[in-house]
Amino acid sequence: MIAAKTLKLSLKSLKDFAKKRLPDETLIELDERDECPLEIVRHMCSPDKLGIQLLFIPEEFGGMGGGAFDVYCICEEMAHIDLGVATAVLATFLGSDPITVGATPEQKKLWLSRIADEGILFAYGATEPEAGSDLGALRTTADRVTQDGRIVGYKINGAKQWISNGGIADAYTVLANTPAGPSWFVVEKGAKGFTHDEPEDKHGIRLSNTAALAFSDVYVDADRLLGGVEGQGLNQAQAVFGYTRLMVAAFGLGAGWAALDRAIPYSTKRIQAGAPLSEKQGYTHKLIVPHVARLEAARSYIEETAERIDAGKEGSLNTEGAIAKYMATEAGNAAAEASIQALGGYGYTHEYMVEKISRDVRITTIYEGTSEIMEMTIRRDRWQLHLKTRGQHYHEQARQFEALHVHHPDVGADTTSLALHALADVMEKARVAHLTRHQHILLRLGELIAFAECAGSLSRRAALMKDGTIHEKTNRRFDASALAAISRIFARDAALKVAQEGLRWIAGAIGLSDSEMNAFETNLGLPAIHRAQAGLMSDMDYVADVLYNRAAKQLRTAA
Numbered sequence: 001m002i003a004a005k006t007l008k009l010s011l012k013s014l015k016d017f018a019k020k021r022l023p024d025e026t027l028i029e030l031d032e033r034d035e036c037p038l039e040i041v042r043h044m045c046s047p048d049k050l051g052i053q054l055l056f057i058p059e060e061f062g063g064m065g066g067g068a069f070d071v072y073c074i075c076e077e078m079a080h081i082d083l084g085v086a087t088a089v090l091a092t093f094l095g096s097d098p099i100t101v102g103a104t105p106e107q108k109k110l111w112l113s114r115i116a117d118e119g120i121l122f123a124y125g126a127t128e129p130e131a132g133s134d135l136g137a138l139r140t141t142a143d144r145v146t147q148d149g150r151i152v153g154y155k156i157n158g159a160k161q162w163i164s165n166g167g168i169a170d171a172y173t174v175l176a177n178t179p180a181g182p183s184w185f186v187v188e189k190g191a192k193g194f195t196h197d198e199p200e201d202k203h204g205i206r207l208s209n210t211a212a213l214a215f216s217d218v219y220v221d222a223d224r225l226l227g228g229v230e231g232q233g234l235n236q237a238q239a240v241f242g243y244t245r246l247m248v249a250a251f252g253l254g255a256g257w258a259a260l261d262r263a264i265p266y267s268t269k270r271i272q273a274g275a276p277l278s279e280k281q282g283y284t285h286k287l288i289v290p291h292v293a294r295l296e297a298a299r300s301y302i303e304e305t306a307e308r309i310d311a312g313k314e315g316s317l318n319t320e321g322a323i324a325k326y327m328a329t330e331a332g333n334a335a336a337e338a339s340i341q342a343l344g345g346y347g348y349t350h351e352y353m354v355e356k357i358s359r360d361v362r363i364t365t366i367y368e369g370t371s372e373i374m375e376m377t378i379r380r381d382r383w384q385l386h387l388k389t390r391g392q393h394y395h396e397q398a399r400q401f402e403a404l405h406v407h408h409p410d411v412g413a414d415t416t417s418l419a420l421h422a423l424a425d426v427m428e429k430a431r432v433a434h435l436t437r438h439q440h441i442l443l444r445l446g447e448l449i450a451f452a453e454c455a456g457s458l459s460r461r462a463a464l465m466k467d468g469t470i471h472e473k474t475n476r477r478f479d480a481s482a483l484a485a486i487s488r489i490f491a492r493d494a495a496l497k498v499a500q501e502g503l504r505w506i507a508g509a510i511g512l513s514d515s516e517m518n519a520f521e522t523n524l525g526l527p528a529i530h531r532a533q534a535g536l537m538s539d540m541d542y543v544a545d546v547l548y549n550r551a552a553k554q555l556r557t558a559a
């Protein structure tokens with residue numbers, strides 16, 4: 001972990017650098033030319049220049065030993081600047097992850113020190129033409145080369161697809177099938193038989209180099225097998241998902257806010273029907289405020305997960321990483337899409353940037369695991385908790401929010417508890433009716449779980465903010481009153497979604513008679529959830545006032 005002051009300085013250097021070297025005109029030109037600014041990426045990753053990569057590398061190998069919270073803050077800032085450049089920098093981190101997790105001490109020293117001292121760029125080569133979400137289907141092979149009965153090296157054959165930094169990296173971590181199963185290897189640029197294609201012509205992140213790789217009898221010494229033991233590759237990939245998905249979550253958050261940070265000031269200047277758009281409730285309450293709530297709910301989950309990863313007591317937190325990624329990247333996409341609408345015709349042109357942000361952020365729901373794979377991961381894990389606790393897991397969580405509500409009646413904890421009780425009831429109904437046979441329902445449960453857990457996280461964060469006990473590196477865009485109002489808005493949204501959509505999928509699968517429907521609605525707490533919507537409009541008004549820095553916010557109470 002690095003000191004809060006150091007993190008602040010790093011974030012400032014990053015902002016200043018971007019202001020100077022990556023102004024809008026440059027970003028637009030590079031995007032139009034479909035060009036990765038390699039010199040800028042190298043500058044960012046050079047130890048004697050910006051040295052972003054140092055944050056990711058442990059101190060013992062010459063880095064600064066940043067933790068998950070630090071990395072989230074940097075990733076959000078980078079994505080706020082440009083998601084393509086952010087991807088290029090992140091690729092080195094992703095590429096070095098199998099080393100951090102699975103390499104021998106000698107391998108770590110060699111490669112991590114080279115990233116820190118020389119600023120070499122890495123790429124992470126997992127995906128193949130036939131193996132995307134299902135990495136187990138990979139076909140790239142690594143055959144043993146033996147001498148006197150001893151393994152001295154491997155010959156790699158196969159192809160990789162959509163590899164970030166594929167055409168510009170100095171070294172690649174490559175997943176290949178050995179006789180004992182998938183394993184990670186380091187392959188250096190220029191190795192005989194190793195080639196890459198021209199960069200892909202992509203929808204977005206056009207400042208990031210993405211290329212296919214080909215391996216034809218590429219020989220590597222045995223010490224390039226990470227960890228020195230075959231067959232550990234998928235476990236090593238799994239071990240860092242909590243962490244790496246948190247980074248992509250921060251990308252969704254940063255890009256979503258980058259779009260809103262353009263839409264909000266624009267709407268104060270754009271006069272339509274005699275007044276700025278920012279004063280029109282039908283505009284702010286559709287195109288701005290709901291997206292702020294979703295992004296901040298995701299942020300809370302990211303921050304909590306980062307804190308837990310840094311505390312190091314709970315394993316890899318893969319499910320939490322999946323929830324953070326799912327919520328933040330979906331929210332980032334929705335915010336960018338709404339920002340195009342918020343700028344009207346201007347939003348549809350290159351010059352105003354929001355269309356570029358929207359194209360860029362699109363990738364975040366695809367790479368590092370698609371949204372559907374996230375839904376599956378979330379549901380699978382939480383279903384086990386539901387079964388293990390005989391359906392009590394989310395009821396117990398709900399009771400914790402009932403207790404929180406007693407001390408903090410204004411952070412939406414009461415509504416969050418309604419969401420969690422409803423979730424437990426939907427899951428139980430799905431169990432009793434054997435609905436696990438419907439994959440669609442399972443994935444929808446994943447979505448409802450993510451919404452309910454994020455509502456909980458935001459209620460907790462708003463309470464900590466009120467108490468003044470929040471993490472010192474937390475994002476302070478909003479004060480305690482504003483965050484409480486945002487939390488109430490999101491909790492209402494989550495509760496309604498869980499109950500209404502949960503009911504819809506259950507009814508859609510098994511059909512419910514009138515009396516069963518009435519009983520289920522009551523069980524889910526639908527009447528209470530409907531009553532909890534009271535106050536939504538005044539909370540949205542308040543958050544809009546805060547966002548637009550209007551005097552009215554001083555007069556209103558957050559209650």
Ligand SMILES: Cc1cc2nc3c(=O)[nH]c(=O)nc-3n(C[C@H](O)[C@H](O)[C@H](O)COP(=O)(O)OP(=O)(O)OC[C@H]3O[C@@H](n4cnc5c(N)ncnc54)[C@H](O)[C@@H]3O)c2cc1C
Pocket residue numbers: 091123124125126127131132133134161162163164165202205210363366367368369370371372373
């Ligand atoms: C710009 C870019 C950069 C990338 N960078 C890298 C990189 O650096 N390194 C790397 O290794 N990879 C990288 N990738 C690959 C990326 O991680 C994969 O594209 C992603 O994991 C999805 O795999 P796929 O494209 O094969 O899609 P598929 O797995 O074929 O999925 C297609 C669709 O089907 C859905 N789907 C898949 N399986 C299921 C299922 N079981 N049930 C229901 N629905 C399902 C998916 O959610 C998706 O909507 C990158 C991709 C892009 C586009």
